[in-house]
């Protein structure tokens with residue numbers, strides 16, 4: 001290859017690189033700053049089973065035989081990007097459930113769930129996700145993760161606008177829930193939701209379907225949290241429903257681009273272990289929102 005060819009190749013590569021960077025920038029999630037827990041959150045349950053660290057920028061939930069614990073946001077939000085950095089219960093976490101979710105907490109509630117199901121030492125956590133609209137859920141998916149979630153903090157987030165809800169693990173989309181109101185399926189878009197997290201005993205179902213019980217000799221179980229800023233519209237339909245120029249409303253976030261689709265496929269092919277859409281036993285007729293991707 002001559003000098004000229006080399007120059008030509010690198011020029012082409014450079015153009016490609018710029019294009020790739022631009023296209024991936026299009027749907028990049030912004031990096032958020034850290035703020036103290038108390039700015040946006042409060043302890044809702046079992047104050048004595050929580051710990052504040054580093055000036056309130058890190059907090060721990062503690063589960064022992066006496067109690068688990070939980071916290072929630074001070075206000076409710078309609079649309080935005082809601083994320084939390086979590087380091088899950090290490091070592092033997094069998095039977096424990098760490099939940100990070102949004103809920104409107106009404107009669108016919110909307111809810112978005114991440115539930116982290118613990119496991120015996122060295123065995124993989126399961127992440128169960130679900131979407132409720134108007135009080136109806138039954139949209140469980142289950143995944144393994146591509147890393148050990150007990151070693152470091154990772155961010156788990158919901159990108160929520162009128163067109164879709166994307167569940168992210170760091171910057172990898174785990175799941176997309178589209179607005180399918182066009183075919184008569186309710187979509188969470190009119191009930192503001194609070195942000196919640198809790199650590200509790202779920203050993204009647206969580207690990208290997210409930211076979212593996214909590215070993216209290218290994219208590220206390222601790223989940224650690226950071227990243228308490230909230231990038232979402234605080235308020236309800238009046239204040240958040242009309243377009244307000246927020247970044248999550250932009251076109252880049254209204255549909256799934258090619259990069260998002262290929263990452264979703266990678267997750268599905270390698271880490272998905274359960275999908276309500278392919279559970280013919282439970283749903284002899286495939287739910288209407290399946291395949292509407």
Ligand SMILES: *[C@@H]1O[C@H](CO)[C@@H](O)[C@H](O)[C@H]1NC(C)=O
Nearest residue numbers: 117118119123124126207208
């Ligand atoms: C726990 O580990 C077992 C064995 O590897 C696995 O079958 C199961 O899916 C894991 N996770 C949970 C939450 O049960």
